[in-house]
């Protein structure tokens with residue numbers, strides 16, 4: 022089969038024709054466009070959370086791509102679009118906003134350095150300077166769930182083995198300072214040894230700041246961006262933030278994880294050019310491997326933690342959002358019915374009429 026497709030591509034390229042692999046279309050399946058070309062791939066019959074259809078290469082229908090306007094000074098890079106369940110093609114939740122060639126990170130999921138490296142290798146010089154490690158100085162954490170923070174030890178400690186002179190400022194909800202303190206304590210044996218071997222701890226340093234305020238407001242400002250934090254609802258977490266970035270040419274909002282409808286998420290998202298957000302399928306919720314046994318149990322549990330497509334569409338419509346970029350998706354389509362754009366279609370069916378994309382690691386918007 023592979024030989025057949027390779028020959029087809031060869032014939033087309035000799036004829037000066039190329040296949041448009043830029044979009045995965047839900048009604049179309051073109052194996053030659055798959056990111057990993059499905060080889061080697063053995064579809065598992067025994068289902069576990071390690072082998073959900075979202076992880077099957079046969080279901081990855083396009084290559085990562087740059088959808089940002091050519092003249093824009095502000096670009097979203099979806100570094101890690103995955104969920105907590107491991108997916109070899111999606112790192113844990115992590116994004117970057119690149120403004121005038123300077124990067125701001127949002128969340129630090131599993132595999133953060135690898136996802137940054139992957140984005141650079143996919144996009145070449147569009148990102149290689151912006152993601153120069155010494156420029157990766159600022160991180161905003163939306164909330165302290167482990168899937169959004171488990172990359173923190175790696176972000177802070179990994180560079181000490183291959184680059185010195187890196188300064189990092191980490192902003193997050195109350196508890197972020199403690200998290201960094203305990204990370205440093207947990208790896209004390211390593212850093213003590215490094216100091217004995219000549220490492221100067223003053224040379225590379227991470228500093229954490231707890232965002233502790235009653236009202237929403239500005240948490241960071243420099244010559245390129247104004248960043249406002251809005252307290253939102255996400256299950257039982259008391260402190261969880263959406264971050265609204267205002268730059269010279271765009272408004273970009275990162276909601277972090279969702280939950281029940283709330284006014285603040287609408288205020289945070291007001292007139293956003295891009296809303297980077299998440300949602301969980303309602304149509305296929307019965308296949309979710311968590312949240313209870315019955316469909317009703319799953320709905321009442323899962324939608325305390327995440328947006329339904331209907332609530333997301335309502336928020337985006339009320340806030341007059343232009344473009345939604347879906348990441349951290351929980352698309353529980355199954356087997357032969359798998360639809361990579363299932364959640365895009367659910368949000369559209371719920372009445373959102375703007376642009377909406379299902380992101381993959383290494384995309385630019």
Ligand SMILES: [Zn+2]
Nearest residue numbers: 164166255278
């Ligand atoms: Zn969460």
Ligand SMILES: [Zn+2]
Nearest residue numbers: 166168169278
């Ligand atoms: Zn999450």
